[in-house]
Amino acid sequence: MSKPFLLGAGVSAHQTEGGNIMSDWWEFEEGSLVPKGSDASGPAVDHWHRYKEDIDILAEAHLNAFRFSVEWAKIEPVRGRYDQEALQHYRDVLQYCKKKGITTCLTLWHFSLPLWAAKEGGWLSRDVQQHFLHFVETCRDEFQDLVDIWITENEPLVHVYDGYRKAKWPPLRRSRIAMMRALLALAHVHRESYAILHRGKSVREVGVAMSYIHFHTNRRMPWNIRIYAAFRSYLWNHLFFMLTRGTHDMIGVNYYITDRSGSPKPTKTKTDDMGWESHPEGLAHAIRDMSRYGVPIIVTENGIATTDDTLRIDYIREHFDATKRVKDEGIPVNGYFYWSLLDNFEWDKGFSKQFGLIAVDRESMERSPKPSLVALSAMKTVFENKEESQQ
Numbered sequence: 001m002s003k004p005f006l007l008g009a010g011v012s013a014h015q016t017e018g019g020n021i022m023s024d025w026w027e028f029e030e031g032s033l034v035p036k037g038s039d040a041s042g043p044a045v046d047h048w049h050r051y052k053e054d055i056d057i058l059a060e061a062h063l064n065a066f067r068f069s070v071e072w073a074k075i076e077p078v079r080g081r082y083d084q085e086a087l088q089h090y091r092d093v094l095q096y097c098k099k100k101g102i103t104t105c106l107t108l109w110h111f112s113l114p115l116w117a118a119k120e121g122g123w124l125s126r127d128v129q130q131h132f133l134h135f136v137e138t139c140r141d142e143f144q145d146l147v148d149i150w151i152t153e154n155e156p157l158v159h160v161y162d163g164y165r166k167a168k169w170p171p172l173r174r175s176r177i178a179m180m181r182a183l184l185a186l187a188h189v190h191r192e193s194y195a196i197l198h199r200g201k202s203v204r205e206v207g208v209a210m211s212y213i214h215f216h217t218n219r220r221m222p223w224n225i226r227i228y229a230a231f232r233s234y235l236w237n238h239l240f241f242m243l244t245r246g247t248h249d250m251i252g253v254n255y256y257i258t259d260r261s262g263s264p265k266p267t268k269t270k271t272d273d274m275g276w277e278s279h280p281e282g283l284a285h286a287i288r289d290m291s292r293y294g295v296p297i298i299v300t301e302n303g304i305a306t307t308d309d310t311l312r313i314d315y316i317r318e319h320f321d322a323t324k325r326v327k328d329e330g331i332p333v334n335g336y337f338y339w340s341l342l343d344n345f346e347w348d349k350g351f352s353k354q355f356g357l358i359a360v361d362r363e364s365m366e367r368s369p370k371p372s373l374v375a376l377s378a379m380k381t382v383f384e385n386k387e388e389s390q391q
């Protein structure tokens with residue numbers, strides 16, 4: 001019997017849990033964002049204490065999968081010292097998912113680092129890389145009986161670009177060389193993490209979540225623009241895979257952006273509060289393109305920042321349709337995780353951008369599921385019907 005299609009939603013630790021005081025992001029927020037009048041993550045949306053309520057809402061909406069991350073800065077807040085309570089906390093979260101029949105997709109690193117690791121040079125330090133690999137081994141031993149899909153790294157390209165080239169995120173560097181070194185380091189760390197995880201008896205599926213950008217071209221465009229787009233796509237979407245061949249059991253596609261540099265924008269473009277165009281065909285393109293690596297694809301992130309939930313409903317339907325289209329072409333797409341389960345801390349944009357299926361009152365921390373959660377849940381029938389008719 002084929003595995004059920006995974007329909008879920010995702011969050012990351014730093015964006016939702018709150019109190020990530022031992023991380024590089026906490027220091028960056030206090031030192032750089034707050035003085036400029038932006039938000040700090042603070043208690044975020046208190047997912048640390050309210051994870052049961054959040055998972056209950058997800059399960060009651062008949063979603064069958066949850067993607068979340070563990071926070072290295074909480075598990076190893078001081079170099080070499082593991083916090084047993086933090087480890088137990090994440091075991092509890094995973095166990096709670098299992099109790100609710102939810103497939104778990106665990107991300108081991110989603111942008112933030114322990115402050116001590118950042119101070120020692122972050123990913124550019126061999127020693128920090130070794131410490132991370134030890135952390136991976138610890139997570140494997142603690143959680144392997146409860147994790148279905150392991151994501152070693154979330155969007156390495158976004159991190160190295162924003163952190164090492166654009167000086168927008170920690171470690172606030174502006175150097176092409178440092179960016180390339182960080183990318184090579186993350187590729188090395190992924191390869192080693194893959195090997196470490198697979199030494200675990202019950203580890204099956206390991207991959208990364210890649211931020212795919214659709215560099216849009218068409219045949220009517222001048223050849224030089226098309227070549228430039230292909231070159232950028234190679235660097236952004238494929239280079240990491242060249243560096244990590246053979247270490248992916250699945251590919252997580254995070255898709256938000258179609259880049260139309262060099263081509264006129266369609267007249268009726270819909271953009272969200274991040275300024276990103278809604279272009280579902282870009283998701284279909286991303287899945288087709290990543291299927292060249294011959295392993296199953298899971299859409300590990302796809303979402304829209306908007307305060308108008310009707311736009312989110314349209315967005316979900318259209319992007320889900322695109323996913324179905326490529327699945328019907330025979331490409332193994334095994335799941336779709338909407339980003340995000342909750343409105344949360346959108347990195348340097350603070351709490352101003354709302355991606356969530358659930359709104360959170362940040363005073364009372366009360367949760368209010370939005371109609372888009374029901375819309376996502378309704379997508380379940382699309383594949384259920386198909387699976388039944390195939391039997």
Ligand code: BGC
Nearest residue numbers: 012154155158211301339346
């Ligand atoms: C990241 C998320 C982020 C989302 C929306 C992705 O790049 O993985 O952490 O919230 O995009 O910007």
